[in-house]
Amino acid sequence: MLQTGILIFPGINRERDMAIAVEQSFGKAPKLIWHKETDLTGLDLVIIPGGFSFGDYLRCGAMAAQSPVMQAVKTHAARGGYVLGVCNGFQILTEAGLLPGALLRNAGLRFLSMDTMLSVERNDTIFTAHYQKGQVFRAPLAHGDGNYTADPATLDRLEGEGLVAFRYAPGAGGAESQNYNRNGSARAIAGIYSPNHRILGLMPHPEDLVDPLMGGTDGKPLFDSLAAA
Amino acid sequence: MKPVTAELAKSFGLNAEEYAKVLTIMGRTPSFTELGIFSVMWSEHCSYKSSRVWLKTLPTKAPWVIHGPGENAGVIDIGEGLAAIFKMESHNHPSFIEPYQGAATGVGGILRDVFTMGARPIANLNALRFGDPKLPVTKRVVDGVVRGIGGYGNCVGVPTVGGEVNFHPAYNGNPLVNAMTVGIAAQDKIFLSAAAGIGNPVVYVGSKTGRDGIHGATMASTEFDANSAEKRPTVQVGDPFTEKLLIEACLELMQTDAIVAIQDMGAAGLTSSSVEMAGKGGVGIELNLDNVPQRETGMSAYEMMLSESQERMLLVLKPERSEMARAIIEKWDLDYAIIGKITDTGRIVITHKGVVEADIELAPLSDEAPLYHRPYTSAAKPAPLGATHDPVGFEAALLKLMACPDIASRRWIFDQYDSTVGGQTVKRPAQADAAIVRLEGTNRALAITTDCTPRYCAADAEAGGAQAVAEAWRNITATGALPLAVTDNMNFGNPEKPEIMGQFVDAIQGMAAACTALDFPVVSGNVSLYNETEGKGILPTPAIGAVGVIEDASLATGLAIAPGQQLILIGDTKGALGQSLWLREILGREDGAPPEVNLLSERENGDFVREHILNGAVQACHDLSDGGLAIALVEMALAGDTGLTLHPSPEHIPAHAYWFGEDQARYVLAVSNPTAILTAAHAAGIPARHIGHTGGDSLTLTGGNPISLATLRDAHEGFFPAWFA
Numbered sequence: 001m002l003q004t005g006i007l008i009f010p011g012i013n014r015e016r017d018m019a020i021a022v023e024q025s026f027g028k029a030p031k032l033i034w035h036k037e038t039d040l041t042g043l044d045l046v047i048i049p050g051g052f053s054f055g056d057y058l059r060c061g062a063m064a065a066q067s068p069v070m071q072a073v074k075t076h077a078a079r080g081g082y083v084l085g086v087c088n089g090f091q092i093l094t095e096a097g098l099l100p101g102a103l104l105r106n107a108g109l110r111f112l113s114m115d116t117m118l119s120v121e122r123n124d125t126i127f128t129a130h131y132q133k134g135q136v137f138r139a140p141l142a143h144g145d146g147n148y149t150a151d152p153a154t155l156d157r158l159e160g161e162g163l164v165a166f167r168y169a170p171g172a173g174g175a176e177s178q179n180y181n182r183n184g185s186a187r188a189i190a191g192i193y194s195p196n197h198r199i200l201g202l203m204p205h206p207e208d209l210v211d212p213l214m215g216g217t218d219g220k221p222l223f224d225s226l227a228a229a
Numbered sequence: 230m231k232p233v234t235a236e237l238a239k240s241f242g243l244n245a246e247e248y249a250k251v252l253t254i255m256g257r258t259p260s261f262t263e264l265g266i267f268s269v270m271w272s273e274h275c276s277y278k279s280s281r282v283w284l285k286t287l288p289t290k291a292p293w294v295i296h297g298p299g300e301n302a303g304v305i306d307i308g309e310g311l312a313a314i315f316k317m318e319s320h321n322h323p324s325f326i327e328p329y330q331g332a333a334t335g336v337g338g339i340l341r342d343v344f345t346m347g348a349r350p351i352a353n354l355n356a357l358r359f360g361d362p363k364l365p366v367t368k369r370v371v372d373g374v375v376r377g378i379g380g381y382g383n384c385v386g387v388p389t390v391g392g393e394v395n396f397h398p399a400y401n402g403n404p405l406v407n408a409m410t411v412g413i414a415a416q417d418k419i420f421l422s423a424a425a426g427i428g429n430p431v432v433y434v435g436s437k438t439g440r441d442g443i444h445g446a447t448m449a450s451t452e453f454d455a456n457s458a459e460k461r462p463t464v465q466v467g468d469p470f471t472e473k474l475l476i477e478a479c480l481e482l483m484q485t486d487a488i489v490a491i492q493d494m495g496a497a498g499l500t501s502s503s504v505e506m507a508g509k510g511g512v513g514i515e516l517n518l519d520n521v522p523q524r525e526t527g528m529s530a531y532e533m534m535l536s537e538s539q540e541r542m543l544l545v546l547k548p549e550r551s552e553m554a555r556a557i558i559e560k561w562d563l564d565y566a567i568i569g570k571i572t573d574t575g576r577i578v579i580t581h582k583g584v585v586e587a588d589i590e591l592a593p594l595s596d597e598a599p600l601y602h603r604p605y606t607s608a609a610k611p612a613p614l615g616a617t618h619d620p621v622g623f624e625a626a627l628l629k630l631m632a633c634p635d636i637a638s639r640r641w642i643f644d645q646y647d648s649t650v651g652g653q654t655v656k657r658p659a660q661a662d663a664a665i666v667r668l669e670g671t672n673r674a675l676a677i678t679t680d681c682t683p684r685y686c687a688a689d690a691e692a693g694g695a696q697a698v699a700e701a702w703r704n705i706t707a708t709g710a711l712p713l714a715v716t717d718n719m720n721f722g723n724p725e726k727p728e729i730m731g732q733f734v735d736a737i738q739g740m741a742a743a744c745t746a747l748d749f750p751v752v753s754g755n756v757s758l759y760n761e762t763e764g765k766g767i768l769p770t771p772a773i774g775a776v777g778v779i780e781d782a783s784l785a786t787g788l789a790i791a792p793g794q795q796l797i798l799i800g801d802t803k804g805a806l807g808q809s810l811w812l813r814e815i816l817g818r819e820d821g822a823p824p825e826v827n828l829l830s831e832r833e834n835g836d837f838v839r840e841h842i843l844n845g846a847v848q849a850c851h852d853l854s855d856g857g858l859a860i861a862l863v864e865m866a867l868a869g870d871t872g873l874t875l876h877p878s879p880e881h882i883p884a885h886a887y888w889f890g891e892d893q894a895r896y897v898l899a900v901s902n903p904t905a906i907l908t909a910a911h912a913a914g915i916p917a918r919h920i921g922h923t924g925g926d927s928l929t930l931t932g933g934n935p936i937s938l939a940t941l942r943d944a945h946e947g948f949f950p951a952w953f954a
Contacts, residue, residue: 011384013473013650016651021652051386052469056470111646140649208649
């Protein structure tokens, strides 16, 4: 079982959702780690949840990327540790240089809160083993800055090296199909891996769809995949 | 600083009689700061001087009410040792002057009212009224208000799960922004504001104090004129990040035993929080303003006492816990300052730079606050609407109504609000008649709604007040939840006009009757008067926020129908078109009497529906309101992406009145066993009819042409995106 910790930056607000999803699949509550920690020894998986770290008054994630704990995350990543960043967590990972590219303001310049469809680009990573390759699943969005961008060479490399984790998918024509790539991401990229596939950043929130009561369990396989690792 | 005179008092909003009272209480001419304190404490906003005598007539008690009106928010027992703490509050005046910040700080303020009592906020809702959509200013206000609500609520991480929006030219110069927050606390961990403990430190926590919002409470107590834009500096600026820190810091501190009393600094800031805390505790309070964290230099005592800078709290702590408290607050990067102490003098004494700037006896400041029995005249009851002729037919009327601003899909709005953060949102906006939010770690959920039909209130404020309460009760019932209590947000014009005061009195009387009949007490609320611009008042708008509980969240029922279900109409249909949207949108008329509110039928029909939802016999349920039966059916069809086939209208009612009449106390149920429901209804004396079945991809009236769901969806979804394209 992966020893798992969730980082808490001031202004993070989806740590509870994430902890619930992790505990449901892992059978064990994750540790909550304050952003002033400098040692992540003993953790296998570090999760950076969504929210508005430091208010996101500078570029989203830019302040958090300078927090003491992010040096420890870099050390953790360098020794091959797993990292999952969702929404603000993804933004923080790009600001910290652990993933390439950047998340710009949404196309349309409005906050987007809605369900969208995602396609699984590969299912041979620790994050996606419980999905099928090509599977399309539903996930809620909730962000103002999710418009993934990178220079064309970087985008080509991400695609060429199999580092695109999830793409926004048109879906089957239901309401979610209206929400296809609403934030305007380059090549409809919703999530990407590091070259060793041990760091995953994505904008949508699989942690908010792990219970039939909340409208589905489409996000649960991601946590089941990690739990089985 | 100007000399204190009756004229200055007038410019502060105190009339001659009120100023004379100040002189009597003080026994001398008050200082500038003292005058400021009296003027805000005695403003309509803080003192409820025009409304108090009538608010007292509302029912506020029930076995499940833990704290009714008088605290920062109402508190009710929701089982399993938990309490729901909730309130709705207006931020109307600021939202017209500066829509984004006005709405944002409205959300921030109501959140603080709830978490100051020890609750973690779990849901936000908002009841919004805007002017004529054809005016450019309306578009600007809508855009700013929606962005402001989203900007604040999304950042603090509280899901915005519901609300309502109306448009009417009466709100052209005076939009209404009513924000509601619901929080959850353990029943044995509820924090109150009454100060105690002579010598205990008074602690300031949160953002620094600036010059923003000075006299905001006074501004909120006057009418608008052409120069209102000059009042922009009285609007506060919100910082949701600091609010989020404040929530976490306060809730962490509340896990300890450090806090004796706590109150947020809302309207009238440091003045109202310190005066109310000491007053409720029957003690005195001494503040040294030198220690107040300030973000501007050279602030006077007057400015600090009247500032409405946001994201601030005032605490009374146990002295031996104050250093531990400091560590928790500073961990969250918030200011922590001991600014005074509790005394036994019964006075508030304000010192700044070694000078006593204010020294006022607390008891008369509250006990002798003005209380007005304003003269009122009730409007004559409107004549019933006579027979109407349908000039357009079913399909044209349906498409027009589905597309009209008061019915059109609100998706464009709620798509900008984070409705899922927290991971407990069982029914999101537009999925059910009330939002359903589960209580983390339990199977229980709250059902939450806001309701008011201002056009009914304008025609007959008593019927409208009753209808607002009844519709809130019905919306909670339609999910299967048991309605428990309400918060009211009374938005009216100038109470010094007898006809406006008459609207207020009538609405209260209608609400009181409905709350009594439905066992639905009022536990908190807010009054916003003087909603007038250049002498023209808004439609009377007693917005009702309501909370109910469902023990098994998996039984909560939404709107979405599925193929193969039978449709049952519960309740009596007479075809009431007075004040209906059909009348307004199709005939261009706003007249007649609003639909009759029969509280006995509401109760009986609702209890019947809830019982059968909880039995598992109902797959989908929707109450009937704006636009009547046809609109409710189409909303259910669109929610479930499933068509329906409907029996023709009965012969004794004109077709348009049957389909679009707004008779109350009605629900549509989608069920698999219609015979069982009809039999049970018959036995219980509940009016019930089989009206059709579900399936396919269009709406078909028997004998008529099908109207495709795609056409209906385009009509319904079009308004907001086209407006803001």
